Structure formats: C-alpha cells, structure tokens
Amino acid sequence: MTPLSRRYSQFFIPTLKEVPAEAEIISHQLMLRAGMIRKLAAGIYNYLPFGLMALKKVEGIVRQEMDRAGAIEVLLPEVQPGDLWMESGRWDYYGPELLRFRDRHNRESCLGPTHEEVVTDLVRREIHSYKQLPIILYQIQTKFRDEIRPRFGVMRAREFTMKDAYSFDIDEEGANRSYELMYTAYGAIFRRCGLKFRAVEADTGAIGGSFSHEFMVLADTGEDDIVSCQNCPYASNLEKAEVRGDDSKATEAEKELQVVDTPGIKTVDEVTRFLSVGPEKLVKTLIYQTEDGPIAALVRGDHELNETKLKNVLKVQELAMADPETVFEVTGAPMGFAGAIGLKVRKVADFSINQMSNMVMGANEEDKHILNVNEGRDFQVDGYADLRLITPSDPCPRCSGELRFGKGIEVGHIFKLGTKYSKALKATFLDKNGREAPIVMGCYGIGIGRVVAAAIEQSHDENGIIFPISISPFEVTILPLELHEARVRNVAEDLYQHLSDLGVAVFLDDRDERPGFKLKDADLLGIPVRITVSIRTLESNSIEIKLRSRPDLRLAPVDMAPKAIREVVQGLYDSLK
Numbered sequence: 001m002t003p004l005s006r007r008y009s010q011f012f013i014p015t016l017k018e019v020p021a022e023a024e025i026i027s028h029q030l031m032l033r034a035g036m037i038r039k040l041a042a043g044i045y046n047y048l049p050f051g052l053m054a055l056k057k058v059e060g061i062v063r064q065e066m067d068r069a070g071a072i073e074v075l076l077p078e079v080q081p082g083d084l085w086m087e088s089g090r091w092d093y094y095g096p097e098l099l100r101f102r103d104r105h106n107r108e109s110c111l112g113p114t115h116e117e118v119v120t121d122l123v124r125r126e127i128h129s130y131k132q133l134p135i136i137l138y139q140i141q142t143k144f145r146d147e148i149r150p151r152f153g154v155m156r157a158r159e160f161t162m163k164d165a166y167s168f169d170i171d172e173e174g175a176n177r178s179y180e181l182m183y184t185a186y187g188a189i190f191r192r193c194g195l196k197f198r199a200v201e202a203d204t205g206a207i208g209g210s211f212s213h214e215f216m217v218l219a220d221t222g223e224d225d226i227v228s229c230q231n232c233p234y235a236s237n238l239e240k241a242e243v244r245g246d247d248s249k250a251t252e253a254e255k256e257l258q259v260v261d262t263p264g265i266k267t268v269d270e271v272t273r274f275l276s277v278g279p280e281k282l283v284k285t286l287i288y289q290t291e292d293g294p295i296a297a298l299v300r301g302d303h304e305l306n307e308t309k310l311k312n313v314l315k316v317q318e319l320a321m322a323d324p325e326t327v328f329e330v331t332g333a334p335m336g337f338a339g340a341i342g343l344k345v346r347k348v349a350d351f352s353i354n355q356m357s358n359m360v361m362g363a364n365e366e367d368k369h370i371l372n373v374n375e376g377r378d379f380q381v382d383g384y385a386d387l388r389l390i391t392p393s394d395p396c397p398r399c400s401g402e403l404r405f406g407k408g409i410e411v412g413h414i415f416k417l418g419t420k421y422s423k424a425l426k427a428t429f430l431d432k433n434g435r436e437a438p439i440v441m442g443c444y445g446i447g448i449g450r451v452v453a454a455a456i457e458q459s460h461d462e463n464g465i466i467f468p469i470s471i472s473p474f475e476v477t478i479l480p481l482e483l484h485e486a487r488v489r490n491v492a493e494d495l496y497q498h499l500s501d502l503g504v505a506v507f508l509d510d511r512d513e514r515p516g517f518k519l520k521d522a523d524l525l526g527i528p529v530r531i532t533v534s535i536r537t538l539e540s541n542s543i544e545i546k547l548r549s550r551p552d553l554r555l556a557p558v559d560m561a562p563k564a565i566r567e568v569v570q571g572l573y574d575s576l577k
C-alpha cells in the first residue's frame with residue numbers, strides 16, 4: 001500500500017467545535033465536526049479529504065476481498081435508459097425513489113438506484129454459452145435513490161457510493177456456490193474494517209428473490225431491532241426470529257370448567273388483575289380476516305402474535321384483524337370475550353399453548369370469561385406453530401444459548417435472485433446439450449459510506465471518533481506541542497520522515513496552535529495512534545505513544561521511536577484478523 005502522509009498546515013480539514021444542530025446521530029455529528037463531509041442539499045454530501053480517505057480505505061478492502069473471491073471489476077453508467085427498466089417491469093413498480101428524466105431526444109432515463117437491469121443487459125449481449133459461466137461482476141459506483149426523508153448524514157443519503165456485485169450461474173447449485181463465496185467475502189470485509197457485525201437472514205423486499213442475508217453492524221443507534229445469540233452465530237431481525245417449539249405436554253391435573261363474570265373486563269391487564277392470575281395462564285383468542293374467511297389464532301397472554309409468521313403458517317395473502325361485526329359473527333360476543341371453545345372457524349395455536357393447562361380465556365359471551373380450559377378436553381386446535389414474537393426469556397433457537405436484544409445498522413445485503421431478471425430480460429445461455437436456459441443470478445451490495453458511518457457509531461467516545469486502523473485516513477498522528485522549540489520541531493519532522501519512509505501513513509499537526517487545541521483536534525479526528533513530542537518528553541529524550549482507544553500513555557526513546565511505533569501499528573492490524 002502506498003503510504004500517504006500529510007501535514008495539517010497543507011491539508012484541508014475544517015473541524016467544528018460545536019455540535020451541528022442538523023445532525024441527529026453521533027456519526028453524522030462527528031463526520032461534520034471532523035471535517036469529513038459537508039451537506040450540499042438534502043441527502044447530498046461533499047466528501048472532504050479526511051472523509052474521502054476513509055471512504056477509499058473501505059473501498060480498498062472491499063476491492064481486495066472481491067478480487068480474492070474471483071469477482072471481476074467493471075464500471076457501469078450511472079445514467080440508465082428507461083427502456084431497460086420497462087423491460088424488467090420495474091419502471092412502474094419502483095416508485096418515486098427512481099429519479100426519472102428525459103434527455104434532449106426525449107428518451108426516458110433514470111439515475112441508477114441499483115444496476116440489475118444494466119448488468120443483465122451487458123451479460124445477455126456478451127454471454128451465450130455455459131463455457132463462459134459462472135462469472136461474478138462488481139463495481140464501486142454512485143447510486144441515487146430519491147428518499148422521501150433523507151437523514152442521518154451519509155447513513156441514509158440520496159446519493160451514495162455502493163459496491164454492487166452480480167453473479168451469473170448455469171444452475172441453482174452454482175448460484176448457491178456464488179452466494180457462499182460472497183457471504184464469506186463479506187465476513188472478511190467487515191472483520192477487516194474492524195466492525196462487530198452479524199449476518200442476519202432477511203426478507204427479500206422490493207428487489208425480489210428467494211433468499212437473502214443482511215450484514216448488520218451492532219450499534220445502539222441502529223434502526224433495526226435484531227436478536228443475536230451470545231453463544232453461536234445465530235442472528236435475526238426481531239420480527240423474523242424463530243421461537244423454538246417445545247413438544248412437552250402440560251402436566252398439571254385438569255380442573256373443572258368454571259364460567260366467571262367479568263363485567264367490562266377485556267384486556268389482558270384487566271383480566272389478570274381482576275381474576276388475580278398471571279398473564280401466562282391467559283390465552284388470547286385473536287380473530288383475523290383472510291381471503292379464506294375468518295380464523296382464530298391463540299397465543300399466551302404475555303406473548304405477542306407475529307402477523308408475518310401467522311400469514312406464512314396459514315398460507316394466505318391477506319390478513320387483517322377482524323372487525324367487531326365479524327368477531328360477533330364468529331364468537332357470538334362483542335370484542336374482548338373471544339375464546340376457543342365452540343368456535344367453528346379454523347384455529348391455530350402458538351407452540352406455547354401446548355404446554356398450558358387450566359387456561360383462562362373469553363367465554364364467547366359478553367362480560368364472561370372461563371377458567372380451567374384444557375385443550376383436547378374442551379376444544380381442539382387445527383395445528384400448533386411458531387406464531388409469536390421472540391422474548392428476552394426465550395433461548396437461542398439453534399443452540400439454546402442466551403440471546404442479546406439490540407440494534408443494528410445494515411451495511412451489506414446479499415440476495416439470491418434466481419431467474420427474475422434473466423427471464424424478464426432474456427439473458428439465456430446454451431447448456432452442454434445445446435438447450436437454452438435462463439442464467440441464475442445473485443446480487444450483493446455494500447454501502448461504502450455507510451460502513452464508515454457505522455464504524456463511527458460503533459467506535460467513538462465523548463471526545464470524538466476512534467477509527468479502526470484499517471479504515472482510518474492516517475495510521476499515526478504526530479503532535480509537536482511547542483512548535484517554537486527547535487528540538488521539538490526537529491524530532492517531530494525526523495519522525496514524520498522516518499515513519500513515512502517505513503510505509504506508515506502519518507498526519508503531522510504542524511500548526512502553530514496551543515497544545516490543548518491540538519490534543520482536542522487529535523481526539524476528534526480519531527487517528528488510532530497519537531505521538532506527542534514536547535519539551536517535557538524530550539527531557540528524558542523520549543516521545544509519548546498513546547492509542548486513541550486506550551487511556552494509558554507510554555514513553556519511547558527518540559532513537560527507538562520509529563520501530564516502536566511501527567510495531568504498535570502492526571499490532572492494531574493484527575487485532576483485526
């Protein structure tokens with residue numbers, strides 16, 4: 001790697017002392033304060049040199065790992081013809097996030113929010129035989145998505161830099177191999193960027209396809225709720241997290257049914273308080289409307305039904321809470337008194353119901369509940385399934401380990417696309433037997449600016465950024481504290497030269513400013529290794545070494561300094577392996 005050393009006096013880092021009012025989250029504040037970015041318009045940013053250098057560091061790591069995985073770099077245009085989007089069917093589907101315009105010849109055009117159409121068009125023109133496959137193409141390019149509410153600085157900007165890769169295979173098996181390759185490369189990339197992250201199984205959303213993983217950086221300020229195991233690699237969006245079913249049956253002796261008056265008592269809170277029972281004894285009978293008619297879903301009083309899971313279990317397209325009329329039709333009672341006994345509709349129950357006995361539920365009669373209800377004796381369900389949101393007391397569905405509930409920031413997303421685009425755009429190849437078949441695709445994105453912002457969200461303190469060394473614009477910063485002292489100046493200059501010659505990227509704060517001012521800026525910029533040279537350190541013929549991530553200081557003799565500093569730098573890189 002070419003070392004890139006700079007002097008503060010001849011560089012351009014306009015730092016800010018005040019926290020900018022426009023910035024809601026810490027990475028946005030710090031990127032503005034450290035002179036990394038400046039806003040031009042809503043969701044559109046200038047990258048200043050210090051920000052650009054961090055961006056380039058991430059790009060460098062991404063490029064190395066993509067190349068290592070066998071992906072091949074291309075550069076596709078940012079302006080795309082509307083025709084291609086009409087051919088794929090996304091021109092109408094994509095909505096206002098796609099910035100459309102007409103060129104001087106009145107041709108429909110757009111700014112690329114993603115490049116499936118363009119890359120599939122390239123491949124359909126150039127690739128015709130199984131002998132040319134598989135192939136993975138990638139680029140690092142500007143994207144534009146006309147977000148309705150851009151915010152959080154470069155975290156959710158309208159214009160941003162993205163690495164997007166696309167794999168092309170002859171069959172599903174090949175596509176799975178490409179997906180695995182990219183999954184592994186993504187792990188290597190984020191580890192090398194110094195991030196704590198998890199790969200989370202995710203919904204495919206608007207891009208469409210059959211399978212996907214999101215790579216989430218664990219940070220308290222993230223927008224997504226995620227559940228991760230403390231013990232194994234399992235991680236999931238909270239919404240999607242599996243709750244492990246338990247086959248063990250209830251063991252308590254069955255008691256006699258008992259109807260009780262519960263005037264105006266409807267909610268779980270009200271019922272449990274009124275009857276002095278815990279919510280874990282209560283069953284919520286929820287009536288839903290679907291295209292196949294109304295159904296009943298049973299979950300424990302202290303659990304929350306997950307409608308996505310219910311929809312998947314029922315295999316229906318439409319699912320909505322039933323209106324009061326439907327509830328009355330189904331249960332014979334107003335809302336709030338539904339129970340499972342005597343219901344004529346399809347009943348599905350969460351796994352946890354199976355372990356309950358002598359349950360409390362609505363009596364299907366106004367102002368009445370019923371006690372000591374038992375499945376089998378008093379009602380039957382049509383099936384048990386995982387229907388609820390996971391809770392902090394649930395074990396990991398893979399290893400039974402303890403789960404951590406937290407927030408995450410999505411920095412990468414990989415998808416198996418199947419043949420969605422290759423069929424629409426007729427990207428086919430001839431197989432071994434001369435038969436024509438659609439190419440099987442995958443796509444793989446990383447938000448480059450997002451990685452920088454997420455790293456700052458994960459690693460900072462009240463004084464500023466704490467860069468992981470691998471993505472820091474510089475590796476070492478040298479602060480001569482008394483510039484007017486010839487010896488201080490000379491030792492700092494020598495060290496700057498010597499370290500640069502050794503291949504270390506050094507930032508020399510050669511400004512004639514007060515020591516406190518320089519130290520504050522050094523903390524704000526977050527360069528991982530700080531060297532101070534001062535009258536005091538030179539009294540013992542030493543310089544001072546401090547890591548931005550640690551409070552302790554140590555002295556090194558001036559003549560040993562370059563070697564000692566280089567070892568410290570190497571140690572920081574080694575810790576990312």
Ligand SMILES: [Zn+2]
Pocket residue numbers: 229230231232233234396397398399400401
């Ligand atoms: Zn686990």
